[in-house]
Amino acid sequence: MFKFDTLCHKTLLCLNPLTFSPVSQNLLPFSLHFCTNTSNSSSFAVSYLIHNFGFSPLFANKLCSTYSVKFKTAQNPDSVLAFFTNHGFSKTQLHNMIAKAPWLLSCDPIKRVLPKFQFFLSKGASNSDIVNLLSKNPTVLCASLENQIVPTYELADRFLQSHKDTFACVNQSSSFFADSAVPHNISLLIENGVTDSNIAALLRRQSRLFNRRDFLKVVGELMDLGFNPSQSYFSIALVAKASVKKTLWKEKVDTFKKWGWSDEDVLEAFRKQPHCMLTSIDKINLVMSFWVNDLGWDAMAIAKRPRVLGASLERRIKPRASVLQYLLNKGLLKKNASLTSPFVHSDKLFHDRYIKHYKEESSYLLKLYKEKLNLAHVGDKTDVS
Numbered sequence: 001m002f003k004f005d006t007l008c009h010k011t012l013l014c015l016n017p018l019t020f021s022p023v024s025q026n027l028l029p030f031s032l033h034f035c036t037n038t039s040n041s042s043s044f045a046v047s048y049l050i051h052n053f054g055f056s057p058l059f060a061n062k063l064c065s066t067y068s069v070k071f072k073t074a075q076n077p078d079s080v081l082a083f084f085t086n087h088g089f090s091k092t093q094l095h096n097m098i099a100k101a102p103w104l105l106s107c108d109p110i111k112r113v114l115p116k117f118q119f120f121l122s123k124g125a126s127n128s129d130i131v132n133l134l135s136k137n138p139t140v141l142c143a144s145l146e147n148q149i150v151p152t153y154e155l156a157d158r159f160l161q162s163h164k165d166t167f168a169c170v171n172q173s174s175s176f177f178a179d180s181a182v183p184h185n186i187s188l189l190i191e192n193g194v195t196d197s198n199i200a201a202l203l204r205r206q207s208r209l210f211n212r213r214d215f216l217k218v219v220g221e222l223m224d225l226g227f228n229p230s231q232s233y234f235s236i237a238l239v240a241k242a243s244v245k246k247t248l249w250k251e252k253v254d255t256f257k258k259w260g261w262s263d264e265d266v267l268e269a270f271r272k273q274p275h276c277m278l279t280s281i282d283k284i285n286l287v288m289s290f291w292v293n294d295l296g297w298d299a300m301a302i303a304k305r306p307r308v309l310g311a312s313l314e315r316r317i318k319p320r321a322s323v324l325q326y327l328l329n330k331g332l333l334k335k336n337a338s339l340t341s342p343f344v345h346s347d348k349l350f351h352d353r354y355i356k357h358y359k360e361e362s363s364y365l366l367k368l369y370k371e372k373l374n375l376a377h378v379g380d381k382t383d384v385s
Contacts, residue, residue, distance in 0.1 A: 041070035041071055041072045042064055042069075042070050044071065044072055044073075045064050045069045045070055045071055045102075045105070046060045046061055046064050047060075048071070048074060048077060048105070049063060049064070049069075049098070049102065052077075052081075053095055053098060053099070054095075055099070059099075063099070063102040064102065067101075067102050067103045068103070069102045069103055069105060069106060070106065071105065071106055076105070076106065076108075077105035077106070079109065080104055080105050080107065080109050081094060081105075083109040083113060083114075084097075084109075084113075087117065087127060087130075087131065088127050088128065088131045089131055089134075089135065093131065093135035094135075096135060097134065097135050097138045100137075100138055100139070101138035101139060101141070101142075104138060104141065107141075112141060113141055115145050116140070116141060116145055116149065117130055119145060119149065119150065119153075120133075120167065123153065123163045123166070123167060124163040124164060124167070125163075125167045129167060133170050133174060136174040137170075137174030137175050137178070139175060139178055140174070140175065140177060140178040142178065143177065143178035148177070148178060148180065149177045149178065151183060152176070152177050152179075152182050152183050153166060153177055155183050155186055155187075156169055156176075156182075156186070156203055159186075159196055159199045159200040159203055160200055160203055160204065165203075165204060166203075168204075169203055169207040170207075171207075172206065172207045172208045173207045173208040173210070173211050175211060176207055176208075176210070176211070179210075179211050181210065181211055181212065181213060181215070182210045182211060184215075185209075185210045185211075185212065185215040186199065186210060188215055188216055188219065189202075189219070189229075192219055192223070192229055193229040193230060194229040194230075194234060194235075195229070195230050195234075197232070198229070198230075198232065198234050198235040199235075201232075201235045202235050202238065202239070205235075205239070206239050206242075206243070209238070209239065209242050209243070212242060215242075218238065218241050218242045219238070221241060222234065222237050222238060222241055225237075225267065225270075225271065226271060227271070233273075233274050236274040236275050236278075237270070237274035239274075239278065240270070240274050240275070240277040240278050241277075243278075244277055244278065249277065251281060252277060252279075252281060252284065253266050255281050255284050255285065256269070256284065256303075259288045259292065259299040260299045260300065261299065261300070261303050265300070265303045266303075268303070269302075269303050269306040270306075272304075272305075272306055272307075273305075273306040273307045273309070273310070275306075275307075275309075275310050276306040276309050276310075279309045279310065283309070283313070284309065286313055287302070287308070287309055287313055287317065288302070290313060290317065290318070290321075291308075291317075295321055295325065297339055301339055301340050302340065304340070305338075305340035305341070305344065307340075307343075307344050308340050308343045308344065311343050311344070312376075314375070314376035315373065315376045316343060317343055318372045318375075318376070319369050319370075319372035319373045319376070320342050320343055320350060320354070320369070322368045322369065322371070322372050323342075323354050323355060323365050323368055323369050324339065324342055324354065326361075326364075326365065326368060327354065327358070327361075327365075330361070332358060332361070342354055355369065
């Protein structure tokens with residue numbers, strides 16, 4: 001780890017929030033324990049990493065070799081560390097950051113780092129927001145502010161229309177503003193007619209997808225399946241197609257087929273409700289088992305209305321099923337009545353149509369419903385405890 005001794009034989013410049021000012025020697029936290037006059041810049045850099053960060057000689061050598069880290073004195077690396085320390089970076093954060101980007105020790109923090117700090121601060125990011133971003137992915141500092149970071153930020157902000165939401169893109173993808181694939185993929189969606197609202201939804205929920213190099217292929221696959229880029233489901237389909245690995249996708253298809261669906265049934269369900277392929281295999285089996293084995297209903301009904309799979313089994317499906325079963329047993333529902341519609345209705349519409357509508361039975365129906373709902377709440381409390 002870091003070693004903090006008094007720096008000898010030199011004066012460093014220490015940065016306050018936005019400008020450098022001279023500081024006393026004994027205020028600086030970083031120093032070497034040996035003479036700084038050496039002709040071998042590579043070996044000096046290796047020694048600096050070993051003594052100041054506790055890296056092993058092997059790892060320090062690898063970093064210097066891989067990133068061509070060279071400096072002959074401690075003046076510049078010490079000023080870099082002083083800059084980051086004054087901006088709130090902890091010892092651990094600096095240790096991890098230098099392990100990922102040792103070239104920072106050779107940079108000019110006023111030219112390379114400060115303008116990026118100032119830009120993000122001007123957009124409403126807090127100092128701690130910037131510290132968290134850079135400590136996770138210091139390669140953001142590699143990117144050109146004018147040619148990469150600013151254009152990418154402004155393009156994302158065009159859809160999100162919120163500095164807070166735009167900066168939040170880095171929560172999922174720390175390289176979001178530094179990756180050239182991001183503006184390319186956003187432009188790709190625009191060119192293919194994806195609506196602004198869909199793009200905004202993707203940026204808010206799955207900004208990491210914009211780092212993908214096969215974005216065009218995924219979009220093309222969805223278009224071939226008949227998805228309309230102007231529809232709201234397109235963004236969900238894109239998330240599903242891009243985030244579910246092929247092996248897991250096949251496992252989910254096989255799970256549906258186990259319950260009597262065909263390959264075409266699965267595709268049709270995906271077209272209707274893309275979220276069904278984001279449902280876990282365990283959830284699929286639990287819902288289908290309850291539907292088929294406990295209720296005795298046809299699994300193909302869910303294939304035609306896959307939105308049912310997105311409902312909570314305990315808090316929605318079971319309580320509502322208890323009401324429907326009673327109505328069916330009493331002959332109060334029409335024989336051709338949809339068994340899936342009640343599970344996608346709002347709470348108010350469900351109560352109006354399936355509880356309040358049957359005035360003589362409404363008290364008992366409400367009791368049935370609440371009993372199942374209370375069991376779900378008890379289960380929630382048990383899970384929490």
